[in-house]
Amino acid sequence: MAELLMHLLPGGAEAAAQSRELTPEGQSDPFDSGIWPLHRKEFLGDPTDWANDPKVVLLGPQAAENAAHVPFILDATALASGGSRVARIVVTIDYSPIPVALTFWPGRALPLLGFGVKYEGSGPLRASAERQDGSWRMAARFVSAIGGGCTTPAAAHGRPDWQEGFGEMRARFWPDTGRLRVWLRHPQDTGLAAGIAAHHLTEMVLSDPAGEIARLELHQPVEENPAFTFQLPPGLTAPLTIRARDTMGYRFDGVVAA
Amino acid sequence: MLAGVAGAAALALPRPAQAQAKARGDYGFAPVQVAPGVWLIEGARQSLSPANGGAIANIALLETPQGAIVIDTGSTARMGAEIRAFADQRLGGVVTTLITHHHPDHWFGNAAFADAPLLSLGATALAARANAQGYSDALYALLGSWMSGTTPVPPAPRIETGRQVIAGRGLRLLPLCGHTQADLAILDEATGTLIAGDLLFLDRAPSLPDADLTLWQASLAQLGALSPAGTIPGHGPYHRSLAALTQTRACLAANDARLAQAAALGLSPAEAMAAGPVPEFARLGANPEEYHRSVSQRWSSYEDRALRKIRAA
Ligand SMILES: [Zn+2]
Numbered sequence: 001m002a003e004l005l006m007h008l009l010p011g012g013a014e015a016a017a018q019s020r021e022l023t024p025e026g027q028s029d030p031f032d033s034g035i036w037p038l039h040r041k042e043f044l045g046d047p048t049d050w051a052n053d054p055k056v057v058l059l060g061p062q063a064a065e066n067a068a069h070v071p072f073i074l075d076a077t078a079l080a081s082g083g084s085r086v087a088r089i090v091v092t093i094d095y096s097p098i099p100v101a102l103t104f105w106p107g108r109a110l111p112l113l114g115f116g117v118k119y120e121g122s123g124p125l126r127a128s129a130e131r132q133d134g135s136w137r138m139a140a141r142f143v144s145a146i147g148g149g150c151t152t153p154a155a156a157h158g159r160p161d162w163q164e165g166f167g168e169m170r171a172r173f174w175p176d177t178g179r180l181r182v183w184l185r186h187p188q189d190t191g192l193a194a195g196i197a198a199h200h201l202t203e204m205v206l207s208d209p210a211g212e213i214a215r216l217e218l219h220q221p222v223e224e225n226p227a228f229t230f231q232l233p234p235g236l237t238a239p240l241t242i243r244a245r246d247t248m249g250y251r252f253d254g255v256v257a258a
Numbered sequence: 259m260l261a262g263v264a265g266a267a268a269l270a271l272p273r274p275a276q277a278q279a280k281a282r283g284d285y286g287f288a289p290v291q292v293a294p295g296v297w298l299i300e301g302a303r304q305s306l307s308p309a310n311g312g313a314i315a316n317i318a319l320l321e322t323p324q325g326a327i328v329i330d331t332g333s334t335a336r337m338g339a340e341i342r343a344f345a346d347q348r349l350g351g352v353v354t355t356l357i358t359h360h361h362p363d364h365w366f367g368n369a370a371f372a373d374a375p376l377l378s379l380g381a382t383a384l385a386a387r388a389n390a391q392g393y394s395d396a397l398y399a400l401l402g403s404w405m406s407g408t409t410p411v412p413p414a415p416r417i418e419t420g421r422q423v424i425a426g427r428g429l430r431l432l433p434l435c436g437h438t439q440a441d442l443a444i445l446d447e448a449t450g451t452l453i454a455g456d457l458l459f460l461d462r463a464p465s466l467p468d469a470d471l472t473l474w475q476a477s478l479a480q481l482g483a484l485s486p487a488g489t490i491p492g493h494g495p496y497h498r499s500l501a502a503l504t505q506t507r508a509c510l511a512a513n514d515a516r517l518a519q520a521a522a523l524g525l526s527p528a529e530a531m532a533a534g535p536v537p538e539f540a541r542l543g544a545n546p547e548e549y550h551r552s553v554s555q556r557w558s559s560y561e562d563r564a565l566r567k568i569r570a571a
Contacts, residue, residue: 005524006532040509059532
C-alpha cells in the first residue's frame, strides 16, 4: 500500500481506503466468469496453487468514461514477504477479443505497474502475479463499458497528421518516490478495425548501466499513446534507458536522468 | 465557507412528489416560479441514471403573452413531452425553444418542441448533429426504457445574439464558451434572472468533457459583470446571489490544481481517481463520478506538462 501515492493528494489516503474493494481470498471468482478457468489454463499454464489475494491491489474506474483509455494501477509489492519475489504479472481482460493485454517482468523494479487499456465491453480485468515459487496470486476489477474500445480505429487515424508525432517519447523519474512515468505516441492498432492492419508495441525494456531493470511484453489491448508507471528500487543514480519496439520493426529509445 | 455550501447540498433530498411520480413511470415535474414569469424545473443533482430517468438538467420557461420561451428540453422524449404539457396547459403554448449547449441532457427532449423554432448557437447545432448518434447510444445504455421513443432532433443555428425581444420579453442572449465550444447564457431583463446553462453549477459537480478551463473562467467573469438578481445554473438550485458563480469558479480552479499536482508528483491517473475529489467538493451532487470522469477526460493535458520529451518523433 505504501507504494501507491494517493496519500500525496489532500484527502487521498482516506478516499482511497474507502473506495478500495478488497479482493476476497481463495479460489472463488468474485465475478463468476465462465471464461476465467479457460484463461487461467491458457495464459497462466493451469497452475494448481492460485488464489485471489487482498495483498494484490488493483485500482481502476468502475465505469469506463472513455473505453479507449481505461486506466489501472496494480501493486503486488505486499506479496514479496516470505522471500519469494514476484517473477511476472499477467494482465488479462475477460471476454475481450484479445484477452492478454500485457505481461510484466518486474526484475529489479518493484511489482507495481500503471497502464491503460482499451475495453470492448463490460467485464473484469485481472492481474495475476506469479511468485518465484510458482504460486499465483490475483486481483480483479470489474469495469462497465459501453464498448467500442478494441474494434474502433485508433483516434490517430482520424487525424491527417498522425505520423508527425509517431514515436515521440516523454518520461520523468521522481527520485524521492522511485516513480518513473513513460509515455509513447503510438497508434496501438488492434487489427480488428476494418481496413487497418495491426500495429502495436510488442516490448518495452528499462535498463541502467548494470543491465536490465524490468521488461514489459505488450499486446493490442494496451491503449493508444500508452503511458506506464514503474516503481524503481531505491538508490538508482545512473541514467535510465527505455527501449521499445513494435510489430512493424520500429524501435524507440529514450534516456531519462535518474 | 465552501465546505458549508457543499455540505448543505448533500442534505438536499429528492422532492417526495417527484419520487412518487417516478414509480408511475413519468417524471411528475412540479415547476416552481422563481421570479415573476420565470419557471424552473430543477433537475436531480446527480449523474444520469434510471433512478432519475435522466432528469438532471434544469429547464427554464419564461412566460410571454404568446406562450413560453423554453430553455433546454431534457434527456428523453418523455421528459420533453412533460415539459411541453406544462407549457401548453399553464403558459399558453410555446413561442420558441433555446438550447444552451450541445450536451444531450439539455436537448434530447426536442422532439416535443419541433413545431416552433428550436434555436441554438451555430457551433451548438453542429456539435449536436455530429454527436447525436453517440449520445443516443450512450443514453439508451444508461437510461434504458426511459429513452423509449426518443429520437434526436438537433436544434437549428438561426439564433440572433445580443439584446432580443421575443414575444415581448426582453432578453440578452450571450454567446459564451468554456463549458463547451459554444455556451448560450440568457439574461431576462424584466427580472434580472440569469439562465446560465452549464456555465454555472451549484451544489452539483461540474461536467468537464468538452471544457476549456481558461475560456470558462473568462466567461464566468463576464457573467459576474452582469450582476444578475438571481441565477438558474445548468444543474442545481436557483439562488438570489452569486453562489453558483462563486462555487463554479472555485470548483474548477480546485479540480485544475488537483490534477496538475497529481501529474507533477508522478501519480498515475488511476491513483488520481482513487484519491477522490478535492475534499471541499467531495459532497457535491454527482461526485465522485464527475471527478472520476474529469480525470479520464483531462489527464493527458496535465501529464503533457509534467513529463519531458526524451525522444523526438
Ligand atoms: Zn453540459
